[in-house]
Each structure stands twice: as C-alpha cells, then as structure tokens.
Amino acid sequence: MIIQFINMKKVKHRNSASSILGLSLALLLAFSTTVFSQETDTAAAATETTADASVGAGDPVNGKKLFNTNCAACHNLDKKMTGPALRGVGDKHDKEWLYSWIHNSSALIASGDADAVKIFEEFNKTPMTAFPQLSEAEIDDIIAYTMAPKPAPPVPPTVSGEGGGEGSSGGIDTNIVLAALALGFALMIAMLYVVNQTLRRIAEANGIELQKESEKRLPLWKAFIQNQFLVIVSVILLLLVSAWFAYGYLMQVGVDQGYKPNQPIHFSHRIHAGDNGIDCKYCHSSARVSKTSGIPSLNVCMNCHKNISEVAETTATPDHSKEFYDEQIQKLYKATGWDAENMKYTGETDPVKWVRIHNLPDFAYFNHSQHVTVAGVECQKCHGPVETFEVMEQFAPLTMGWCINCHRETNVKMEGNEYYEKIHEQLYKKYGRKDFTIAEMGGLECGKCHY
C-alpha cells in the first residue's frame, strides 16, 4: 500500500493580504493496490495406487505403460468403450485364451471359440487389432495392471472451486484497510477539532483576543473566479480533459476486447490446444480455404470424443473439477445424440447455440484463408494465446485501426508464391527493394475490405 502526498505549488493571491491562510494545499491521493501472489494450485497429484502384485508375476507399472500405448485407444479399465472394460479381465479368462486372443483375435473367433464369438457379437462385430508383437510376459504385465483394485475416488481438492480465483489466500481485504484508514482520518480530524476548541477556550479564558481573520480574507473560490486568466486556463483544461475522456469512451463503444461470455458447453481451449497440442486448423479447418474459420461442426468433436468420454484426473483444476469436465462431454453427447452405452447415434440431435465472440460488422470483409494460408500468420497473432485460455475471449480489439496498423507494419510474403512472381519482379525493378508492406501493395484501400 502506498500513500502519497502531493504538495501543490503555492499560489499567490494578489489581494490576499494575510498569508496566514495561504497555506499550502495538500491533496491526498491514496492509491491502494493489493498485490497478492496468486499461487495456482497445481492439480492434485493423482494418487498412484500401486497395487500389490497379487496376480501372477506381471509388473503392473510396466503394464500400465503398455496399456496406455497399445490398449487405451479402445479400452478403459472401468468403462465399456469400443472394447470391453478390462478391470479384472484376468479372472474372466484364462491366460492362454488371453494370449491367443490378443495375438490374433480373428483366428480365435474363426476357430469357433464360444467366448470369443460372444465378445465379437457383443461389440458390433468390430474385430480387435491383433498384437502379435506383444510377448506373453508383456501381456502378463498388462493383465497385472488390469487386476489392480479400483482406487478410491480422489479426495476433492481442499480449496473449493468457487472462491479460487479471487486470491483469498490469507490477504487482508483492501476494503478493510481503507475503512481503517478512513476511521483513522476521521479520528484525527475530530481530535484536531477538539484540540482547536480547547485552545480557543484556553485563549478566551486567558483573555486573548483572537483575530477575526475571516472577515478580511476573500474566500478562495471568489479569488479564483476573479482571476480570469486562471478561470480560462482551467476551463480549457477541463474541456480538454473531458474531451479526452469522451473520446476514450466513444472509441471503446462496440469494441468488445476481452469479451468472454459463458458458453453453453464449457469448452476449454487450454485442454485441447494447450495440453493436448491439437492444431487449431484440425478443428477450424475452414480457416485454410474460406473467409470464415468455421465453428467446428459437432461431428469433428466426435472424431475424438467417441472414445474420450471422460477427462483424466490430471485434467481437473482447482477451478473445474473432473466431474465438471465430464459433464461437458455429456452435454456434447446429448447435442450429437450419441448413446455412449451402445456406442451409436440415436439420431436425436440438439445443435449447440454457441455465443459468438468475434463479431466483425457486415460491412467489413475479412478472409481467414488469406491470412492463414497465404500470409502464414499464426492464429495466435490475432486470437492471443488461445492454448492457455480456459474460457475463450476476444483478444484483439478488432478495430479498423488495429487492422491497418498491422497492414502498415507487415511485409507481404511473396517468396514461393507464383502469383507474386511477376509483380515482385516489377516492383523490384521499380523500387530496388525486396520487401513491401501490405499498405504499399494497396492493402489500405477502402474497397479491399468494404464492399
């Protein structure tokens, strides 16, 4: 907390004879800022339940590794996915059967094995990929991993999800500080008053005549008004300042930088683009060829989410629990009409009404493909570090000035583009330099964006 006293310069009043009241004016400016270091709790470390190797001689740690590499695309320990849930699979079948199934399930089915045929029928006759490369020992390891008992549900994070963001960790509220201060000042004023009164009374008692200065003194505001120069200067200043603020206010009308609405499905770019490193254009594929980047249709989501019905424990954050994220995936299933139990579409869809964040006015033409494909601009340049955004927001102001600035500063990428070959050659011949900004190439003309 900083408290600043700024002493303004003494202002001489020509007509104020007494200098007793011509005291220095003090302006108290109190800036109070509380800066709390906001410790982001790293997500509760997933408890590694290393179960005792109760079954066989397999190594569950290695088994987990193998499971994640080879099996996790279609299997989960506790949930039916493309293939059956695998926890306790070692108890259901004997090892020899499992070896032959994993090495070549089709052969086993073809041999007419009753169990094998049953499973094959149950899972829509989708044959399981054969893994002849897995040795029996490795299969033992995987089985050992699947035999581990189900871990107890993780202890919910100690800090409740709701209050996490405000930085409540131990700091005293700014308001309280301010209130205490105000109280202190009030006390001080009261005390000064009391002291003043007491002194006067003492003076009176002592028979000292107090000078009645107030009669002679011209009130400050009157003195101010009589000084025309000062009035004019302050009016001009006032006008300029208000114009400045009015301009500032008007210029932000319709600029929705930082617009961060709640979406019907809490889609986290952090998880998708950040943690999982999915390329922006995998989902926003239209950005390569079209003027719009395209909000991905839900079937694009389902490319992955057919198999990802829940998030990992490690995905949860202090703000959003695993259950919260899982619920979002369920919303997606509802929207697409995906029946996760039976792994098929019901046909009942409920399209998602996303809240549109980037609203370019109709009279401005913007083409994504020109920036993404032709110029090779990173999506992040305009959209910000989306891979860190838990909630998507408008990063850039999207004003015309912002567009124009970039067009003034950026050079046109002409190398390797056959379209520019001849033009570049002619430009080089004429101007003797190789780089030209977009503005120089006509990128500031009205008609390039407004038609």
Added chain:
Amino acid sequence: MASNKKYWKSVEELNPDSSIVDTLKQNEFVDEIPVDEFLGDKQSLDSSSTTRRDFLKFVGFSTAAATLAACEGPVKHAIPYVVQPEEIRPGVANYYASTIADGYDFASVLVKTREGRPIFINNHDKATVNSSANARVVASVLSMYDSMRVQGPKKGGNSTDWATLNTDVKAGIKNAKAAGKEVVFLTQTFASPSTSKLISEFSESVGGVKHVVYDAISEDAALNAFEAKYGVRAMADYDFAKADVVISFGADILGDWQGGGFESGYAKKKVPTHGKMNKHFQFESNMSLTGANADVRVALKPSEVKIALAKFYGYVTGVSYGGSLSEKAEEAVKAAAKAYKAAGGKAVVVTGIKDVTAQSLVLEMNEGKSEVFDAEAPLKVRSGNANAVASLIADMKAGKVGVLVTAGVNPMYTLADAEGFAAGLEKVGLSVAFSMKEDETSTKTTYVAATPHYLESWGDVEIKKGHYSLMQPTIKPLFDTLQFQDALLTWMGSDVAYYDYIKSNWTDTILGGSGWNQALHDGVFTSSTPVVLEEMDPEGEPVEMSGVSAGELALKLSKTSVPGGFELVLYAKTGMGDGQQANNPWLQEFPDPITRTSWDNYLTISIDDAKGKFENWNVDNGALDGDLANVTVNGVTITNVPVLIQPGQAKGTVGLSFGYGRELGVKEEMKTGVNAFKFYTDFNNVQSVSFEKANGTHEFACIQLHNTLMGRGDILKDTTLATFNDEKPEVWNPQPQVSLDHQEVPSTTVSLWDDFDRSIGHHFNLSIDLNACTGCGACVIACHAENNVPVVGKSEVRRSRDMHWLRIDRYYSAEETFIEDVEVVENISGLGESLSTFGELEHPGVNPQVAFQPVMCQHCNHAPCETVCPVAATSHGKQGQNHMAYNRCVGTRYCANNCPYKVRRFNWFLYNENDAFDYHMNDDLGRMVLNPDVVVRSRGVMEKCSMCIQMTQKTILDAKRDGRVIKDGEFQTACSAACSSGAMTFGDINDNESKIAELKESDRMYHLLEHIGTQPNVFYHVKVRNTEEA
C-alpha cells in the same frame, strides 16, 4: 460523317417547343425540395395535436430510451452443423449444373449456392445448346424464394396431406375409368424424355390417359408446319453464327421466338471482323428487340408482312406475286432478296408469323439451301397443340373428362377462353393442379398439389434433339412439395423415386455407356448415336401440308387481305415473358429494353396513329404520363389500357404484351397491367382490334427522360460498314479535341491531375461492344442479384429513384439513314423523285434506328465524384476500381451531382425490412437470395457499381492461395459473365495477352464523354451498321 446524328431519348425531345425538355436540361434536381409544401401549410400545422413541448418530450424520451437500450450489446449466437455435409464449407460457394424448363424458358444453367442456398444463376459454359440465361432465367432464383408460394397440398383452400391427395386421386382415376370417362393430363412442354416415358407407362397402368400439351404462348403454326414436312412435332433450329444474311418476317429471334436462345450466335456475326458482318432485314409490326438490332427494319402490318414474305419469295425465284405493298417496303423486300441471293448458303429466312402457310414456305426455302438451318436435330422446347386444347375444353364441357391433372400451366389466366375452361372444369369430377402458386387455375381445382421450383427438383430435358441436359435440386425443398413425376410414380404404386427413374432411364437409353455421375456433373450430355425414345403421341392431329409446293404457298400468302382497321399484335415482353414470374420484383422493375418502362404493360401505338387521339407527356418531375384506351377484340373489352406512343410501330397496328394483369398468387404490388391473354383467341397473336380513348390518365414508371446527360452529346458513336471499311478511324471515331495554349490537341493528352502508375499488378477494364449488345438486359438482372440491389417500386421509379447500378440506355436515331443509302446504291440515278418523296414521308421517329448502350459506373481514373466527397467515402483503388465505402458515406449526394454519367444511386429509404417496400427484402424467405459477400445498404447511403470488386477480389485471393498466375478470362463481373452475346468483356489490361488488352487497342474503342478527361476504365466500341452494301 458518322456521329452528326441527332440522338433523342423520347418523343418529347423531337418537339422543338417542348418546355419540359429544356427545363429538365437546366434542372440539376429533377424534384424540387418540397419545403414550402410542408411548412407553408399553416392550417395543418396549427391543427396538429402534437405541441412543440410534446414533440420535445418524445424526442427526449426516445433518445434516452435508445441510449439505455444501447448500453448492452446484443448477444449473437452461432450454431454450427451437427454433422457438416462434406461438400459444404461455410464461406465457399458451390456450383451445380442444372437446367431450367418451366415450359417457357429452357436453358442450361450453372447455379451458385452458398451454405446450401442457391443465390445466382450463371450461364453454363459447358453447354452448347441454350447455354445463355436470359433476364427471366437469371431472375428465376428469386422466384423460388417467393413468399406467395403454396407451401403444401391443399384441398378447397385448406391444407391437407399428400397421403389424402394420393389416395383420392388414385380412387378418382379408378372411378373415372370405371365410368368410362377420360383421364386427362394438361401439361406444359416438358421436353423431357423421362417424363414422356413415365407418362406413357402411367397411361398403360391405368388403361389410357390423354396427354394434352399446352404452351401459354403458342408456336402452334411452326410446329404444325414442321410436323407436316418432317413428321416430328418440333421446330427447326437455326445457327445464326453461320448466317451472313438474315431475313426475318416477324420473327423476334432475339426475343422468345421458338423458345429463344439465339442471341449468342446472332451477336457473333454482328461484330465486324475483317470488314465483314451480317446483314439483317426485319419486317415486323411492333418494335421488337430484334427489329431494334436489325440493319434494315421495315414496319408493316402483320398482313403486309405475309405479303412481303410472298413477294420476297417471288424476287428470289423470279416470279412476281400480287398484293400491294408500299413502295418503300417493296424496295426493301427487293434489297433483301438481292442480299439473300448473293449470300447463297450463308443466308437464312425466318418467320414468326403464326400461320402454317408462311411457316411452311420458310421451311421450303431453307431446306437444303441454308447452312444456318437445321431440321435434322430440331428444337423440342415447344410442343403445345392448339387444337388439342380446344377439343379438351369441348370434352370437359361435355362432361367427358373424369379426372384432370394440370402441371406447370395456368389456363385460367393464359387461355382466351378462360370462361369456357372454368365451365368445363365444373363438370370434371376431380381436378388436381400441380402449381407453385394458388393461382387463377389452382384455386378452381379440387386439389392444389404444391410443386417444387426447378431448383428443388429432379428432371431431364432434351432441348434439341440429341442434346440432353439434367435438372438437379440445389436446395432441400423449402416446403412440403411433390413434383408431378414423383406423384405419378406414387399413383402407379411404384416406390421408385423420380431421381432413380431418370437415372435408370438415362443409363438404359441415353448415356450409351457414359457415366451418369459425369453427366450429372456436366449437366449436359450430347448423344453421339441417335436415341430412339418410346414416346406417347400427344393429342392432336397433324396438319396435312405435304405435297404443296413453295410457289403455291407463296401465292396463297400473297392473297392475304389487308384489313382496313387496326391490327393488334400481341407479344411477350423481355422481362415478363408469359407471366409465370409475375411475382418476381426484379422482373417487374426491369425496364423494358425498348420502351424503358417498368411495372406495366401498355398499348403501343405509332406516332401517326396517335396524333390527335392519344398523347404521352412528361410531367415536370421527369415522369411520363399517358392517355388510356378501352380496347376491344372479338367482343372482349379491356378498359383503361394505358397507351404508349412507340416510334417504329407500324402504322395501323397496336401492340400489347402478355404476362401482366395477374390476379391471384401475386402480391398486391405486383398486380400490374392488363391481361392480354384475353385477346389471344385461337392462339393467334394477331387480332383485329378497335379502341377508343378512355377518361383518365395513366402514370408510367418510365425512365426515358430520366438521367438526362444534360444535353451533352457524343455519347453514342455509330457509323456504317462502308465508312468503317473505307475511311480512317479518325473519320468515324474522332478523338475529341480541346484547346491547350490556343492549340487544338486531343483531349486525352490534357489532364488536370497527375497520373498514377498503374502498370504493376492488375488494372481492370470493361469493354462494351455496342455492335454485339442486343439490349437483352440479362446483365441488369445479374447485377441486381449479385449486388443485392434493392427494388424500389413503381412510384419511386417515377421519381427517378430506381436503384439499377447498370442501366441500358436506348437511343433512337432520328434520321433513317439506311433508306437514302440503299436508294443511292441501288438506284443511283433512276428514282430521284421517289427519294424526295420518301424524304417527305419520313418523319423523324416513325421508323428510327435504335442503339443500346449499357451504362454503369465508368470507374474514372480521374473521377469527378471522388474529389467532391467531404468524407472521402469514395476513393480510387490501384486496380482501377472506384471504391465506395458505404459505412463512411454520410449522404451528401455531392458525388451524384458531380458524376457526368449519372450512375450513382441514392438510398432514399431503407429498402430492407421495411413494410413500405414489401418486396423480397422484406421477408425472411426473399432475403435468402442475398449475396453474403456484398453489404445490404441502408438508408441515406450512396451506392453504385463496384465493378464487382467482390468477384475480382475473390479471383485474386483464390490465385494467391493456390499460388498460381491468373489466366485471362478468370476475372469477371456479374454483367460480363451474364452477357451471352459477348458484348461485355472484362479483364486485366496489364496482362498483355488478355482479350481486354486487345480490345482496348481496337480502332473502334472510345470512352464515354472523352472530352471531359475523366479517363474511364469502361470503354465502348463504335457501333457499325451494315446499312449500305459493303
């Protein structure tokens, strides 16, 4: 020599004493600003109940409310597909080849769709037959988004469902057959091999169906003549690209004659190449588009046209036929015969006379002689039979018809004998009308079977024998509709969809081993081997004509009697056709190329006949008013028909166009004009007529005197072929001279401004060849569709507030130069006397020469509009386009005032989502046609042609993305792409290889108002007329 003609735009201008012409020349504003009218009316101001205080309160409140409401921005939603179709990418257009076949217009087209919505109809570049979309075809996309369409099957005005309808019809057919009554299909010309097959199969399955084909505007005579000679009910095809000499007797070959589609071939020969171009003689009554383009036009009464044809045959064969013609006409016929003989196989004679004798004679003359003529592969786009329709009505009246199914026809509107049809319809047990509208017919039938638009349907068309094309849906049906063919399949108890039916029919009979998918992709398929299709013979007996010699035919023709009274010639207007699309605001507002009048039909009358009886006059805001007439044909009277004085109208004739006067299925605003079909007795477009003046005045929405060029001439340059060939370009295309330091120098060398270097990158130019431009107006509609140009309505058009970015000016040339020329060449000394007689006979304007000139923003490099804009809303781009930033415009209109070409358009009102302008932009359905790449302008904003910058930018952006060089021909504007006659060429003049660069170097090139130094990026080519022997 060439350009000293006085051009005039209206009859009024010929009157030297006309004060209005002078006033309009002087007036900067056509309309006075009505300040006095508003403030001068003290009484109404006093009696107003709103006091000044109240007013201020309202203002204060609404300002506060608006401010409060504006505090929070609206939340916009974005809803993506759940499953995105593979072929759709938001923001990228898809194109589908399809075919229009609405019974009147037949053409192969390319449909542009955005996000699954068809928004534009292009010419089909791969098609060889009827590949050019005319104005009506381009506008047809809007007819799909018609809010007046019937949205599902109806019975007696109430909604029903298809199951009920199908069951009822099946039962109805069964009952009718049991009762020995007929089942009749009354349909449009489908020209569809699959539909023909389907109908005959259906007929077999129910034990006989009578199929009557009916064309609203009939080509019965041509069909009968062709059938008599060749045994096929079709029409001969003509390839005018091969014709050096065209002799036309009443054939509107650039209009809808024999289904249309001839203009691209015709225009090819109209451009002088190597000093040669075609020569076109036109003998006709109404001033048609064809007549306007002809080199020699002779205005004759319809009966005289027949005699002229006989005489022409006489001069060709050396036999003399009787019949009286005026001397002038006789000479023209003689000249035509001479040219015809000289051209040999490169000459062709065509006729539009609705008379079997005339049609047969023409067939005889062309057969085996003309290379232009093609009877081997005839056109199938008309097959209606007048006799069959007449006998059907008789049968209906006699109660012989049990079930009547109509498809694609509206006989209650298009039949002269509509009352007879209505009487017959009452005696029909069950009637079903397959229709897109609750129109005059379908409101009278038992059922309205809502039928899809062609952009929502499957189909196949054989426009010309051996040339097949496919119709495919480009959007999911908007409403609960069923197409006629699918209904037939259902009634037959088949569960095959019509799509599968076409596919198997094509695979079996037409494709001959070629792939179906390729055919569907191309939209067209030309069969190399002749395909024999099993077709049911439509009703009607063929006319016996065989064995009659040409001489006898001509003799018969020459004996045609010329009636003393007036003859009425009914015609189809370029914009409206047969009136199917009467609810299409684009077509209603489309100014007729000849009369420049929109929102109306009218009785056209010659200047001489009108003298003393009828008048047209300009009111002082520049609009046209006229007298009314009551017109009677065969006892049928239509009252209050507006009369328009038409230069070039044959004396003793009047003209009236079809397609107007619709009563049902159209919006209130579109109920314009009178129904000329009432006069169309016996499908004969020539009727004897009487008329008298009626009381009252008609207000035309005519843009004749609008946008005057302030008296500055030298806008349209033309010359004769002889001058063009013999003289230097300076003679027939002189450069304007200006005085610089007291020296006459070419105006192009003087400039007030410094020039930009535009040699790097693209520099767009648009070339307009006045020779190739037929004035068809497809570009006007294409511009409308591409650029979201609003429709303003009749009263606004009258106030010169039409919004067309592209107008086609039509100029009449006062002097009839060709007469003197022909006379001088042919009768150098002999007929001096008659020459002077002709001189006396000819008034300017009686038979004028016509020129069309499309004018849009000229995109001046030194644009006068740009310098006067106070907010820099209009500025110039390096690529030559004059940009207009609508969001920057504050509406001072300085630019429009400073524009020498008067091409800027001001939005006086909000034309979208405004009930005062209840056209397509006022409903959700109609707005689906809007082009998402172009802004919809708001009130108070100036707009104008952008040279389709959204299209040029798209081409550039695509090339950049693909990393390739742009080929010539890739750059297009909506108008140049729509121009099937090749008059408009667009391109980059910095590309030396391009066609536009070549055209710019042509001797015929000139700029509009070159002397003012605006340096336009649009240039024109001098019109060359083949009026003299070259």
